Amino acid sequence: MQTDTIFITISISLLVYFTYNLLFSSSSSSKSTTKTKLKLPPGPSTFGLIANFIWHRKSISELGPIVSSLRNKYGPIMTVYLGSQPNVLIADNNLAYQALVKKGAVFGGRPEGMKKIFPSRFSHKTVALSSYGGIWRVLRRNLVGTEGVLYPPRIKSYSHIRKRVLDNLVAQLIRDSKDGQGHVYVREPFRHAIISFLFLLCFGDNIDENKIQEFEATQKRFTVVSTRVIKAYVIAQKLWKTVFKSVWNEFEDVLKSIEILIGSFIQARKKMKQKNEVGNNIESSSSSSSSALSYIDTLLELDVQDGNDKVNSLDEADILSLCLEFVNPGTDSILTALQWVMANVVKYSGVQANIFSEMNQVVEQGQEWIKENDLQKMPY
C-alpha cells in the first residue's frame, strides 16, 4: 500500500532525524528542564530491549516493520530508548508535518552535541550548528539567500553540472541494465550522481571523476564509522573514546583523510581565485573559460561577525566543516526522496501513466531529453 511506503519512509527518516538530534543537538530534554518535568510519550520499556535490539542487530533500512509494529502498540508518537537516551519518534505523516513544519519553531533546537563527538580542531561554525543569531544568519543567507549557490533561481545556472552528472547516470543505468538483464538497482548509481552533483557544486566544476570517486569512498567510510561512533557514544557517553578506543582511532583516521582531501580542494580553489580563473558571478558555465562559482568560493569571500563584534573571514577549519555539512546531509536526504519517488513509479502504474502523459506533452518528436525549462510545465 502506498500509505505504508510513505509511513515507513517517514518513520525511518524521523528515527534517523531524532537519532541525529540526540547526538548533534542540544536535544529537547535540555529545553524541558523547566519547573515541571514533562511526561514522555509511551514506548517500549525504559532501557529499551527492543531499541537495543534494533540498535545492535538491524540496519536503518530494516526498521520499517519494527516501527510499524511499535506504532500499532504505542500509537503514532512514542518514546524509544537508545541506551539510556530517550528519543521521541513520530510515525505519522500528518503529525510529523505538524511537528517539523507547522510547529517547527516550538520543536526546533540549536545543536551543541557535535562538540561531544568531533575532535576540538573541528569548527562548529556551520549553518546547522550555529546558535540562532548573526553568524547563523550570514551562513544561511550565503547558502540559500539571493547570493547563495542553492538559491532556486541561481541553481538553474548549474545546468552544465547537472548535464555532466545526468549523462554519467544514464550511461551507468544502461550498463547496469545490460549486465542485470533488465534489472537495475538504482540506489548506488543515484548516490553517485547526487554526491557528484553536490561535490562539483561545492568544490568546483573543474574537478575530474577520479577525485569524485576518492571523495565518495572516503565519505562512505565516514558514514560507516560515524554509525559506530554513534553506537559507542550511546553506550559509553562521555567515556566513549576510552571505552571504544578502536572506534575512536578509526574515526580519527577517516577524519584525517577528509581533512587532507578537502584541504587540497580549498588550496586549489584559492590558487584559481588568485589567477582569476573563477567566474565572478554564478552565471558562468562550462562554455566560459572560467570555472563556475562554487560553494567554497563563496565561503572564501565571506566575512562573519564574532561575539566581540569583530568581522573575520572564515578560516580553513570553518570552511571544511561547512563543506562537510553541504555534501554529507545533502546526499542522504536527496537519495531517500529519490528512492521513494522511484519506488512509487515502479509500484504504481497510475503514477507512471501520469508522468508519461506529462512527458508526451512537452517532449517533441525525436527529442531524447526533457529540457530543464520544460520542467516548469510539468507540475505532476
Ligand code: HEM
Ligand atoms: C530532499 C532533500 C532534503 C531534505 C528532505 C532535507 C531535510 C532537512 C530537514 C528536515 C532539516 C532540518 C533539520 C533540523 O532542524 O535538525 C534540514 C536542515 C538543513 N539542510 Fe536539508 N534537506 C534536504 C536537502 C539538503 C541539501 C541538498 C542540503 C545542502 C546541500 C541541505 C542542507 C541543510 C542544512 C545546512 C540544514 C540546516 C539548516 C539550519 O539549521 O538553518 N539539505 N534539511
